[in-house]
Amino acid sequence: MSTSSAAIRTDPPTASPAGSLAKRFSVARAKEFVIKLFLLGCALLSIGTTIGIVIVLLTESVVSIDGTPAFFQEVSIWEFFTETRWTPQFPPPQQHFGIAPLLAGTFLVAGIAALIGLPVGLASAIYLSEYASPRARGIIKPALEMLAGVPSVVYGYFALVFVTPYILRPIFQSLMGFDVAVFNAASAGIVVGIMITPMIASLSEDALRAVPQGLREAGYALGSTKHDVAMKVVVPSAFSGIVASFLLAVSRAVGETMAVVIAAGQSPNLTLNPFESIETMTAFIVNVSQGDTPAGTIEYKSLYAVALTLFCVTLAMNFLSQAVMRRFREVYQ
């Protein structure tokens, strides 16, 4: 359907039918064209944002704009990934830029979050799609949406003020004798796990509900119980959708900032002990911006290098999730 069919009606009646159908200039058509260009411009703005992000992250880290050397011109990429100390605030002899502690901290928190979020989220999704009555769904779905809508600064507060003193300390310090620091990776990981649960539940539920009813009925006809159908028919059929939701959720846990800044601490330790204070990539970025690091110094530029690493990690996970999702679509369409 083209705009010309509508535009011919504004032509004077004297024009011959053949002439009026030709693509001639008219004010109405020009107006439509300008509007369409404006709308396209707005749509292209989203691509502009992506390009903006990439340019901003590359300036200061790879390409310098103000004449001083960029981050990766002073610190080699090899050192950045193999050095195991992250001490940007020290003077040069002790100053080390090895991202390993920040990466370890990030994945420690994301790992704990995944340990909680993946099973709980998937079990909720199975319950919602296979077992729940419409009435139960009507209560649970909005409650999960509320859980997803709580700002992350609130989760951070919850981790610091409740999870560490009232859950972690009594169980792991008093009972088991571990040393639980005030700021620790476990409390942050637990609340981030609670945060990503609704996301996994809702995305996985979509995948489970997309499995054709016929497959379930075939399962029952072969003598399966409800549990057999859920675990041996429905979950395997929706597997790629579930994996895609896991990847998206873990990517969100990696990029999560406020809960981690508040609860996990600011000490870049290369450790896998969840009760120690650590620092994630996001927490480092916030801490540098909150301090009084002057622009132009190498410490300030390290912020862009860390952000670039974070962006690459989350982007890779999102791409992977979409690739898995596309495979999933091919199965039933």
Add this chain to the structure above:
Amino acid sequence: MSRPQAAFKSQLAARHRKGRVFYALCVTSTWLGISTLVVMLAGIIWQSSGWLNWTFLTSYDDALHPERAGILAGLWGSFWLMLLTIVISVPVGVAAAVYLEEFSSDTRLTRILRINLANLAGVPSIVYGILGLTVFVRMFGAFGSEQKVLAISLGFAELQIPLPFGRTVIAGALTLSLMNLPVIIVSAQEALRAVPSSLRHASLALGATRWQTIWHQVLPSATPGILTGVILSVSRAIGETAPLLMIGAMSYVAFTPGDISSPLDAARNPEGVLKAPFDSFTALPVQIFNWVSMRNEYQHVAAAGILVLLVVLLALNALAIFLRHRYQKRTRW
């Protein structure tokens, strides 16, 4: 009874038992998430009891006396941020959605746009903060170290725009707008898709141009859906802390943007309205973060702040649900 049948019978009870255990696991997981929400809310209400009072709502922050600390600056800061974010991101987002839904055929460009939107939605908010810091707050350092002022006379008052924007409301609002855009575009697309094509065909058949059809028929029908999406995206943006910390929202602010601290001030002082977007600011979640980091007595102040934030969020969500409900009742295609 044949042997396979006997085997089936003997195993059936065990399989049903397994099914019941599995069901119990799924139900427990689902309620685990929801009970966390209840525990979290109860804990925050408990911590804030006695601290959330009229003084808290009407005074500025106090770094020495927790009982005198208040949230007035944060409330007005968040109000201006959200107002400007809506003004900037809604027209652009809806325009982009209209282009994608109504004008584009499934070409390579629109496919790239769609993939790009999915990826932008997965970019961590802290990365948007760095984008805002570099592009809006410092403007790549293109204006040198001195801040310049662009004055535009409007007849009754003078609009003074600082360049680069520095740590002002407008820089924060632009950053949040970029972050908000993918959410608004996707929800507006869904609202547009829900408008039946018969409506478009009828309008086009009556001789309306494509844009007339969109402006007079499609957009009015999609408005409730778009509005719901806008409110939900705002309720997400209002709790965002990390990007605001990055672009430099201040912790202690003893004034409101444009010195407007009541709706009456806006009428009395129209120049203040023009000044507000270019004023420095703090926001509700930034104040909460600041109080959380101060520990001790401020823990209760933070809880009171969180309660205010959650009440605002709840009100926004209730509004969205109300709109959705009305929309579903009134329109029958």
